[in-house]
Amino acid sequence: MSSIHPSVILLVGALLALLPRGQVRHTLVLLAPALALGVALGLNEQQAIVNLGGLFELRVLEVTIWNRPFAVIFSLVALLGLLFARPLDRRGEDCAALVYAAAAVGAVLAGDLFTFYCWWEILALAATFLVFGGGTPESRRAAFRYLIFHIAGGLILMMGILWRLAVGYDAAIGPIGLDSPGGWLIFLGIGINCAWPLVHTWLTDAYPASSASGVLFLAAFTTKTAVYALLVMFPGTSVLVGIGVVMAIFPILFAIIEDDLRKVLAYSVINQVGFMVVGVGIGTELALNGVVAHALTDIVFKGLLFMTLGVCLYRTGCTRATELGGLFKQMPWTGVCCLIGAASLSAIPGFSGFVSKSMISSSVRYEGELYAWAVLGLLVASAGVLPKAGVKVPLYAFFAREPRIKTTDAPAAMKAAMATCAAVCLLVGLFPQQILYPLLPTEVSYNAYSLANVVSHSQLLVFSALACVLMILAGVYPREIRAKNLDFEVVWGGLCRGLGRLFDQAFNGIHTLGYNIFLVWLPDKAAYFFAHAPARISVWFVTRRLVMHGKSHEEIEESKAGLYLSYRKNTLPVGTSTLYAIVLLAILAVLALR
Amino acid sequence: MTPSLKRILVLLLLLAGGLLSTQLFFRPEHYYLAWERWFGFYGAFGFVSCAALVFLAKLVLRPLVQVKYEEEGP
Numbered sequence: 001m002s003s004i005h006p007s008v009i010l011l012v013g014a015l016l017a018l019l020p021r022g023q024v025r026h027t028l029v030l031l032a033p034a035l036a037l038g039v040a041l042g043l044n045e046q047q048a049i050v051n052l053g054g055l056f057e058l059r060v061l062e063v064t065i066w067n068r069p070f071a072v073i074f075s076l077v078a079l080l081g082l083l084f085a086r087p088l089d090r091r092g093e094d095c096a097a098l099v100y101a102a103a104a105v106g107a108v109l110a111g112d113l114f115t116f117y118c119w120w121e122i123l124a125l126a127a128t129f130l131v132f133g134g135g136t137p138e139s140r141r142a143a144f145r146y147l148i149f150h151i152a153g154g155l156i157l158m159m160g161i162l163w164r165l166a167v168g169y170d171a172a173i174g175p176i177g178l179d180s181p182g183g184w185l186i187f188l189g190i191g192i193n194c195a196w197p198l199v200h201t202w203l204t205d206a207y208p209a210s211s212a213s214g215v216l217f218l219a220a221f222t223t224k225t226a227v228y229a230l231l232v233m234f235p236g237t238s239v240l241v242g243i244g245v246v247m248a249i250f251p252i253l254f255a256i257i258e259d260d261l262r263k264v265l266a267y268s269v270i271n272q273v274g275f276m277v278v279g280v281g282i283g284t285e286l287a288l289n290g291v292v293a294h295a296l297t298d299i300v301f302k303g304l305l306f307m308t309l310g311v312c313l314y315r316t317g318c319t320r321a322t323e324l325g326g327l328f329k330q331m332p333w334t335g336v337c338c339l340i341g342a343a344s345l346s347a348i349p350g351f352s353g354f355v356s357k358s359m360i361s362s363s364v365r366y367e368g369e370l371y372a373w374a375v376l377g378l379l380v381a382s383a384g385v386l387p388k389a390g391v392k393v394p395l396y397a398f399f400a401r402e403p404r405i406k407t408t409d410a411p412a413a414m415k416a417a418m419a420t421c422a423a424v425c426l427l428v429g430l431f432p433q434q435i436l437y438p439l440l441p442t443e444v445s446y447n448a449y450s451l452a453n454v455v456s457h458s459q460l461l462v463f464s465a466l467a468c469v470l471m472i473l474a475g476v477y478p479r480e481i482r483a484k485n486l487d488f489e490v491v492w493g494g495l496c497r498g499l500g501r502l503f504d505q506a507f508n509g510i511h512t513l514g515y516n517i518f519l520v521w522l523p524d525k526a527a528y529f530f531a532h533a534p535a536r537i538s539v540w541f542v543t544r545r546l547v548m549h550g551k552s553h554e555e556i557e558e559s560k561a562g563l564y565l566s567y568r569k570n571t572l573p574v575g576t577s578t579l580y581a582i583v584l585l586a587i588l589a590v591l592a593l594r
Numbered sequence: 595m596t597p598s599l600k601r602i603l604v605l606l607l608l609l610a611g612g613l614l615s616t617q618l619f620f621r622p623e624h625y626y627l628a629w630e631r632w633f634g635f636y637g638a639f640g641f642v643s644c645a646a647l648v649f650l651a652k653l654v655l656r657p658l659v660q661v662k663y664e665e666e667g668p
Binding site: 467486 | 602603606609613614616617620623626630634637638639642644647649650652659661662
């Protein structure tokens with residue numbers, strides 16, 4: 001039985017990452033995720049409970065068959081990501097990456113919703129720092145937008161948790177379902193982190209804006225933690241099948257016309273998470289194993305692809321299809337790794353993506369006519385992977401044209417990280433029974449390499465590639481244009497501006513009204529009152545007295561004018577003023593005594 | 595047509611022919627959906643859906659969402 005939480009090791013590593021630059025720092029930074037990986041591999045089913053003064057019990061560590069694979073892969077990708085980041089030598093980014101990894105591992109190993117929520121929020125904060133670490137004005141703006149989305153998602157999740165507790169449910173992590181408003185709020189809160197359609201823009205906005213190494217962690221942790229949360233809280237929720245199919249298809253359209261290759265991969269993250277969401281929606285044993293398998297393989301091959309583009313960014317300073325090209329001769333190691341990553345992403349037989357994607361696709365197919373539409377949707381998504389990223393990323397980065405930039409291949413540490421990922425892609429693809437299946441939650445008897453599956457999937461890919469080549473030959477394949485593609489962020493931006501205007505009108509309107517009443521109108525009237533009222537009141541009393549004494553109209557008017565003028569000039573005889581004051585006080589006293 | 599593209603095209607045509615021929619000589623143990631019985635369904639579906647996605651992206655999405663950069667340089 002393990003005695004230490006892997007997140008604690010990663011958090012200690014995060015502190016050590018802030019040590020002064022040097023070999024010791026590098027070694028300690030790599031040692032932390034390596035130790036966490038060792039601990040995660042040794043985890044068996046156990047619980048660790050923290051009692052908060054008898055008020056509440058937090059299950060900070062609850063190892064199950066479902067979360068152990070996620071803890072292992074998160075620790076592994078933290079190790080490989082930090083190895084890749086070594087030549088960049090950024091202390092702050094290494095620290096944020098380790099906190100981020102600790103939060104992801106902590107969230108998946110949490111046994112109750114409160115512990116899960118705490119790690120979930122740390123996850124968002126650490127990721128914001130990683131996006132911010134991109135170091136450009138655009139990355140700072142993207143980090144701010146990222147934070148807004150995730151604060152909103154976290155609040156919705158918290159509302160859901162509190163709602164459920166208020167109506168008598170406990171806080172244990174387990175199947176929740178959509179039978180209560182609390183369940184729906186948790187569902188939506190997780191969906192925002194999962195980059196569901198319409199709330200996906202934080203992902204395609206932030207990932208391309210982050211640094212060469214920061215994006216590796218971003219692509220691995222947030223969406224996969226959300227997939228894990230859906231897996232344990234909403235397995236078999238049929239609405240997820242529809243959401244997943246939309247997620248698998250719509251990013252392809254954006255990726256085809258996108259110029260920034262890292263943004264192409266960001267859309268690809270949504271596309272692959274779509275497959276996982278479909279698997280959760282199906283909810284059978286094969287489907288859920290497929291979800292875990294695809295999360296593991298996707299983290300590695302997507303990480304590998306982001307690493308290869310990270311090398312391009314590190315060496316050339318750009319990742320745009322219109323600027324790169326022809327780098328294979330100068331960067332053969334990186335080019336080969338990119339091809340392996342692209343082959344895995346495209347689910348070519350023999351590579352890791354084929355095995356895991358086949359598990360999900362087959363689980364949907366086994367449901368028969370009920371989900372025939374979903375099978376067709378996933379087939380469209382599988383065919384679309386080729387023009388989207390499978391061909392586009394390696395083609396425009398390493399081939400396509402004569403090189404315009406003179407550069408060299410990746411530093412040794414980056415090569416080592418890429419080679420490890422590439423080896424995992426190949427080994428998992430070739431020997432799934434020996435490497436992948438033992439990591440999965442339950443025993444798997446599925447054979448991805450049945451003749452029917454290999455032939456049907458290969459047909460799909462080969463004919464899809466044929467369509468691509470013929471379109472290129474015919475000159476109808478969309479050319480890369482140096483441009484920006486607007487996504488649903490336009491709607492969110494418009495909504496935010498509209499809300500801004502609404503608040504401006506409402507709150508600033510109230511402010512203006514208050515200012516006009518209390519600082520303009522009221523002082524003006526008060527000043528007028530205090531300037532004229534005593535004179536007018538006195539004149540009124542004097543007029544009554546003069547009338548009683550039978551004075552003529554002219555005499556009364558003359559006295560009134562004189563008295564009024566005396567008041568205005570403060571030249572009233574003191575005796576008269578005192579008399580009127582005494583009279584007024586006497587009236588007030590009489591009124592008070594009554 | 596560049597020589598490399600020509601080689602890729604020939605390779606893909608050979609692979610496509612090989613895969614279709616393979617389908618002639620075996621039958622899967624189970625059919626779960628009606629179209630799985632149709633000869634060359636997956637190939638045709640892959641070809642059509644890939645072409646449809648590319649045209650949809652180029653002709654519908656690009657005019658709707660793409661804006662050229664105002665500034666020059668990366």
